[in-house]
Amino acid sequence: MTPRIVVLAGGVGGSKFVLGAREALRRRGIAASTDHLTVVVNTGDDLWLSGVRLQPDVDSITYALAGVNDTARGWGRQDDSERVNAELQAWGVGWPWFTLGDLDLGTHLARTGWLREGATPTGVLERMATRWDLGARLLPMTDAEVDTVVTVDDPDRGPRSMHFQEWWTRHRATLPPLAFDNPGIEAAAPAPGVAEAIAEADAVLIAPSNPVVSIGPILAVPGIRSALRQTSAPVVGVSPIIGGRVVRGMADVCLGAIGVETSAVGVAGLYGSRRDEGVLDAWLVAEEDVDAIETVEAIGLTAHARPLWMTDPTRSADIVEAALAQARV
Known part of the structure; x- marks a missing residue:
């Protein structure tokens, strides 16, 4: 059976995990496609800047799947220039501390033009996906503007x-x-296809993205949490915390603000078990956190320890394979 996998993701961690999901399918001899891999992407960090609409997580995942992302910086396009950005700053436009690369700005201009013509964010992503063979279907979590x-x-x-x-x-x-x-999120709805993809999935994976500002907004869209709770597919999460530390970014600061401990156990508890009104069935922790398994299982989750450092697509695929094993897919 060819599995239908849905991944909830955002940020650099999400990009690496999605690459691993595509590679895991290819290992099975499956040509990754929109039929087998759907990615529900966080749009909570979107914004309007200099008259254009930016979707940082959408672009990071799109660029990564297309193989044109800047892996050194972790965001934007590889081999990009900043001539237009310098000109904007000379005019006093935009944020001097928020750099827009020229190639990246081309994406934002195209997106903004399509939005001005009446396209939805879902429609924009469909158009973007025609440029590259991404091997996945990308869906925004919602078509509503719910900036963080x-x-x-x-x-x-x-x-x-x-x-x-x-x-x-x-x-x-x-x-x-x-x-x-996320002002207005209570009136938002899942983007077309999101709830259906979750309902029809054979496995739903929650990427090791920032639990508060990447995964949190996705789960806050009315209808998505209930879709996760109602799907017959196992829901497996991967811890973004390794050895009590964040892998990248400032997720620890975000977790502290909402009163959650920066640990594999803390994030597992934040997501919760489907047995107790949460969204998870199983949780992968890092091998450095093997001692957390007993506590995680007491929450009502199946837990296993695996190497979770996503240093390259091969290791990311190994992690996805471990998550799929937990889903028995």
Whole structure:
């Protein structure tokens, strides 16, 4: 049987995991396609900037699958230039601390044009996917604009709110966060095809992305959590915490803001077991966290320890294979 796999993902960790999912299918002799691999992508960190619509996680995963991503920086296009960005800054347009590469800006301009013509974010992604053979179907979590807003405790100005990208990129998460919100998300709906893909899947995998600002917004879209709880497919998550530390970024700061311990156990508890109103059936922890298995199983999850460092597509595929083994697929 050719499995139908759905992955919930965002960020650099999500990109690496999705590459691993495609490679895992190829190992089985399956030509990865939109029929076998669907990726539900976080759009909570999207924003309007300099008159164009940016979708950082969508683009990171698209570029990674297309093989044109900048692996050194972890974002944007490889071999990109910044001539237009410099000109924008000379005009005082945009954010001087948020760089837009020229090739990357071409994507944003194309997206914005399509949106202005009436296309939905789902339709835009469909058009983007025709340029490269991605080997997967990419779906935004929702077609609604539900950008992430961070309320911070600014020592100079007191509590104030800013877009997630300003807090993440400009301040490098150094301003203590008090809350993360996605204004309007309570009125949002899953993008067309998302709930159906989850319902028809043979396995649903939650990538080792930031649990708060990458996976959190996906689960907050009304209808997605219930779809995960109702699907007959096993739902398997992969811990983004290895040895009590985050692999990349500032997920520990995000977790601390919502009162969750930075540990494999803490994130497992955040997602919860489907037995107790959560979304998971099984949880992969890093081999460094093997001692956490007993506690994770007490939450109601099947747990196994595996090497979780995604240093290359081969090792990422190994992790996906381990997750699929937990799903018995």
